[in-house]
Amino acid sequence: MxxxxxxxxxxxxxxxxxxxxALTAATQPASDFYGSFQVVGYYPDYWWTPIPDLRYDKLTRVIFFSIYPNIDGTLNTSEIDPNRQAELLSDAHQNNVDVSICIGGWGLSDNFSPVAADPATRTAFVNNLLQYCLDHGFDGIDLDWEPVSTATDRANYTALIAELKAAMLPHDLTLSVAVFAAGSEFYSSAIDDIDYLHIMAYDMSSDPSLPHSTCEGAVQAVKHWQSFGFPNSKIILGVPFYGRDGSWTYYSYKQIVQQYSPPPDVDEVAGIHFNGIYTIKAKTKYVMDNNLAGLMFWELTQDTNDHISLLTAMTDQIHASSPPDLNxxxxxxxxxxxxxxxxxxxxxxxxxxxxxxxxxxxxxxxxxxxxxxxxxxxxxxxx
Structure with missing residues (x-):
């Protein structure tokens, strides 16, 4: 008393x-209140959500998706619009938010294997990717080779990660690597070269009629990568801003709430499994309580911008789980x-x-x- x-x-x-x-409130980014905690959202160019609508006040980093390697180590940028890329970089930096470029992704990774296998092509690829970041003002690179299916590819991916990080280091760029929940995409010697591990803890169920991204599955995914050797300070848990039904049809969270208006404690509606507000908060609390590096999500354009936003639920829980060390x-x-x-x-x-x-x-x-x-x-x- x-x-x-x-x-x-x-x-x-x-x-x-x-x-x-008014000046203080307008210029202080929300990321300042996270300390070292990371809130990372992927932004795929193809959805064409207006750049000013992105919620920079709740983010520490945006990952622009995606470019991918050509077989000769050059970069294929046909999946993105250079004008939107420039607009994203400008707006994010004005809001004190970093931007990484994603290289690869599901269906865009076929050329990783031959590129990484040949030392000369691998070096050319590393140099081209680094130069792309420097030319356009990116703050980091997000590697997303999926799937990595053979021991040879894992060894070559390990070599690629080491060479890329060595090239990035003088420029203070951040290297993140996206991985499957129970993956083994590279060897443990790559751990020191990776700044952040993005665990894609979604699409985990082999049975499409079952939930694909439960809290229990997220915990198992984190424990898997901890046992692999990653420290908590590098582990970022990925959560979905979308749902799947029994035929594996894809629904954005925005679509789900517009069509069905599920209550916040619900993770399934009309056979669609997704993460509702309570589940996103529970996963956020788990990450905070276990001192993990942060959270990432796929993806920014699938959220709502109102009181039932999953990103708002996430950041509300970050504040609620933090001591009031406000600066x-x-x-x-x-x-x-x-x-x-x-x-x-x-x-x-x-x-x-x-x-x-x-x-x-x-x-x-x-x-x-x-x-x-x-x-x-x-x-x-x-x-």
Missing amino acids: RKILITAILFSLLLQFARPT TDGNIGLQDLAHFASNWLSTGCSTANAWCANADLNQSRTVDFADLSIFSHHWPASD
Whole structure:
């Protein structure tokens, strides 16, 4: 009780001068409040969602999908529009969000095997890919060779990863690698060369009539890659923003809610298995509780932009699972209390208002006495 009283007294003093300015609220990216935690969304060019509609306030990185290798080590960029690529890079960087280029993907990986097998072609491919990033201003590369089916390909993929990371290192570019939930795409010697492992913990069921991306399956996928040797600091769990029915037909989350309006605790409707709001929050909490590097999802254009958004559910849970170290400096102190006071009685925290959302500790969409009570139990303290 004494602690709450002291907090309240200091809080009342701070209220006299700690009001936010429009400039501060507009320029502070939500990613600042995640610390080192990663929230990564894939953006496939072919859906043509307007670039300004992407929700940069909730992201740390966007992965632009996709280019792929030609058999001679050059790059095939026919799947993307260069103007949209430039627009994405410009808008994301203005919003303090990094952008990686994806190379490969399902149905776009046939040439990885011959390219990686020949040392000269592999080096040419690495040089071409690095130059593409530098020419266009990408912050990283996301490798997505799928499937990798032979021991020879795994060995060559391991060599490709090592050579690519060595080339990227002087330029401070991030290398992520997308993998299957129970995969073995490369050998463990590649672990040190990979910055982030993107576990595609979806489409996991061999029976299309069963759920393809359960919480239990996600945990098993993480444990599989932990046993492979990856530290938690490199593991990013992938979640689906889509569903599948018994014939393996694909439905975006947006389509599902428009047609069926499922409640938040439901993961199946009309035979379509998907991840609802409660499941996305549960997976997010698991990632937070186990100190994994973050979450990624396929893909950005399949979400809604309202109160039932899966991305909003994800970021709400990130805030709810985090101690109120609001400036993520490793301590809960006066600066955090001042930040909290600056948002006192703010409402509408479901909008793109990162300051408000971060101070709304119980995710009620209003910064109020309940949040002050939560804050007082943590302050003052050190992580």
